Amino acid sequence: SGTVPKAMSKPATGNFDRGPVIPTTPLVTFLEHVQETALATFGQKDFDPKLYVDLSLKSNLSTTVTAFHKLPRNATGSVSIPDFKEFMHEYFDGAGNDLVYAEPPDFVPEPDGFLPKVKNPQVRAWALEVHALWKNLSRRVSCSVSERPEFHTLLPLPGPVVIPGSRFREVYYWDSYWVIRGLLASKMYKTAKAIVTNLIYLIDTYGYVLNGARAYYTNRSQPPLLSAMVYDIYNRTGDLDLVKKALPALLKEHQFWNSGIHKVNVQDNRGRNHTLSRYYAMWNKPRPESSTTDKVHASKLLNASEKEQFYRELASVAESGWDFSTRWMRNTSDFTTLAITSILPVDLNIFILKMELDIVSMAQIVGDNKTVESFLKSAQARKEAIDSVFWNEENGQWLDYWISNGTGSQECQRWKASNQNNNAFASNFVPIWIDLFNSDTCIVEKVRKSFQSSGLLGAAGIATSLTRSEEQWDFPNGWAPLQHMIVEGLGKSGSQEAKSMAQDIAMRWINTNYVAYKETGAMHEKYNVEKCGDIGGGGEYIPQTGFGWSNGVVLAFLEEFGWPADLKIGCNGVLL
Numbered sequence: 216s217g218t219v220p221k222a223m224s225k226p227a228t229g230n231f232d233r234g235p236v237i238p239t240t241p242l243v244t245f246l247e248h249v250q251e252t253a254l255a256t257f258g259q260k261d262f263d264p265k266l267y268v269d270l271s272l273k274s275n276l277s278t279t280v281t282a283f284h285k286l287p288r289n290a291t292g293s294v295s296i297p298d299f300k301e302f303m304h305e306y307f308d309g310a311g312n313d314l315v316y317a318e319p320p321d322f323v324p325e326p327d328g329f330l331p332k333v334k335n336p337q338v339r340a341w342a343l344e345v346h347a348l349w350k351n352l353s354r355r356v357s358c359s360v361s362e363r364p365e366f367h368t369l370l371p372l373p374g375p376v377v378i379p380g381s382r383f384r385e386v387y388y389w390d391s392y393w394v395i396r397g398l399l400a401s402k403m404y405k406t407a408k409a410i411v412t413n414l415i416y417l418i419d420t421y422g423y424v425l426n427g428a429r430a431y432y433t434n435r436s437q438p439p440l441l442s443a444m445v446y447d448i449y450n451r452t453g454d455l456d457l458v459k460k461a462l463p464a465l466l467k468e469h470q471f472w473n474s475g476i477h478k479v480n481v482q483d484n485r486g487r488n489h490t491l492s493r494y495y496a497m498w499n500k501p502r503p504e505s506s507t508t509d510k511v512h513a514s515k516l517l518n519a520s521e522k523e524q525f526y527r528e529l530a531s532v533a534e535s536g537w538d539f540s541t542r543w544m545r546n547t548s549d550f551t552t553l554a555i556t557s558i559l560p561v562d563l564n565i566f567i568l569k570m571e572l573d574i575v576s577m578a579q580i581v582g583d584n585k586t587v588e589s590f591l592k593s594a595q596a597r598k599e600a601i602d603s604v605f606w607n608e609e610n611g612q613w614l615d616y617w618i619s620n621g622t623g624s625q626e627c628q629r630w631k632a633s634n635q636n637n638n639a640f641a642s643n644f645v646p647i648w649i650d651l652f653n654s655d656t657c658i659v660e661k662v663r664k665s666f667q668s669s670g671l672l673g674a675a676g677i678a679t680s681l682t683r684s685e686e687q688w689d690f691p692n693g694w695a696p697l698q699h700m701i702v703e704g705l706g707k708s709g710s711q712e713a714k715s716m717a718q719d720i721a722m723r724w725i726n727t728n729y730v731a732y733k734e735t736g737a738m739h740e741k742y743n744v745e746k747c748g749d750i751g752g753g754g755e756y757i758p759q760t761g762f763g764w765s766n767g768v769v770l771a772f773l774e775e776f777g778w779p780a781d782l783k784i785g786c787n788g789v790l791l
């Protein structure tokens with residue numbers, strides 16, 4: 216099980232309160248039953264459980280439930296395929312029908328000033344094709360959703376949205392940051408602002424940004440990057456009104472991540488107390504979008520309280536965006552040992568530190584000195600906490616920190632070096648993304664060397680981890696957001712070596728995206744970094760195309776690094 220500290224590797228026991236639960240809607244619960252019957256009826260081949268919880272009703276719920284119960288079944292719970300198909304057709308509208316295609320108001324086939332540094336005609340032509348994908352991914356919530364919300368699991372949103380693509384038919388929180396980075400390169404400022412307006416609406420309605428805009432995602436958030444979205448849009452457009460509108464929502468979001476179950480206290484070896492944050496979903500049942508799968512995993516556990524805790528870990532891992540990875544397992548070969556609620560993650564705390572610093576900058580812009588003062592203090596405290604709890608001088612990396620099983624937000628853990636997770640993950644390098652770290656030349660040099668020898672850099676980009684686990688947030692998969700944060704951080708630093716490394720990684724990533732696009736006709740959700748042009752795999756659903764954040768990162772890289780006229784694109788062009 217890697218280097219997971221022994222003291223931390225006890226299974227979940229005890230009967231303590233494991234935290235709040237946000238109830239879901241009766242429609243979601245019913246659709247989980249439909250999902251189960253669909254699996255029994257159609258079998259495992261090509262089965263995607265999410266499809267069933269994305270359906271909307273044609274008649275009211277009680278009529279549909281009655282018809283469902285009248286379906287003749289055999290002993291295994293299956294229905295005859297024709298009967299089930301007829302029932303589905305009569306009572307449900309297709310998944311995604313309630314999110315209708317919407318032409319983005321600010322899309323033009325070739326925007327003025329588009330990617331000025333891209334000189335190679337072949338690369339330019341491809342970049343324009345990627346830019347045109349925004350049209351395929353643009354949607355608005357159909358009026359039927361606000362007219363009869365109880366017929367839908369899709370949540371109403373005030374503005375148009377950009378979806379990741381394929382099975383991800385709704386807006387996602389952290390994906391939106393890289394979608395926005397791409398939209399900024401595409402000069403689609405209106406579309407970018409509409410996404411932010413929707414996320415602010417979610418904070419106003421629920422108190423935090425949901426994982427995604429679906430009724431089954433209300434029990435958790437996702438990596439908090441709203442402040443980064445707002446600040447980047449402001450820096451391009453100077454839109455002061457957006458900052459004014461976003462600030463109160465960001466203060467609320469900051470509170471969400473710094474209170475209750477998300478908050479953990481750690482005392483360092485000099486006796487100083489620090490507060491850091493963790494992922495912690497408000498849910499202890501199977502995730503409705505993967506209910507049939509979650510139940511199979513949980514069947515290996517013996518008692519109800521173990522199962523409940525396992526379900527909470529599954530949903531909390533989904534909150535991290537890294538669903539799933541050995542990063543969160545006590546025993547890397549046993550999926551049921553997921554224990555993210557016992558981990559303080561480096562990247563989450565970096566996102567919150569960035570949120571605090573962005574709030575300071577934005578409060579300065581609007582002249583709110585009280586907020587400036589208080590958030591400067593919060594940022595300083597979190598920076599000290601990050602230095603004390605995560606930084607590992609010997610490794611030149613920031614390492615996730617294991618806390619004791621079942622830690623409440625009032626307790627204070629004593630820091631122990633042996634509780635740092637020494638395994639290499641791309642997230643160990645995410646701090647370099649923020650200016651506070653990438654402006655420190657000593658840190659950059661240490662981190663650059665450490666990254667170079669980490670084994671994470673493959674022919675086609677940065678691997679998520681070094682463990683080949685069949686989980687999608689592990690080796691050999693590379694994900695656009697991780698490439699982007701590390702490349703942008705290295706690129707912003709004052710070190711020439713770090714800048715060259717950033718450019719080299721960006722080129723590997725662009726080449727692999729390009730070749731895969733030419734071979735498959737699509738942009739992919741994840742790629743295999745071992746081999747240029749290969750797409751990623753593993754995980755609980757088949758690889759998806761579209762794809763919001765991959766498009767965004769390619770456009771952002773091309774905007775930053777450009778592409779010389781005489782440089783070939785393709786796998787042979789990779790500098791190894």
Ligand SMILES: OC[C@H]1O[C@H](O[C@H]2O[C@H](CO)[C@@H](O)[C@H](O)[C@H]2O)[C@H](O)[C@@H](O)[C@@H]1O
Nearest residue numbers: 379383387390426502504533536537538
């Ligand atoms: O359906 C399973 C899970 O799917 C989502 O996670 C993955 O896709 C998201 C959208 O691109 C992405 O944000 C996340 O990082 C991916 O791992 C969803 O977010 C999960 O909650 C869901 O259980």
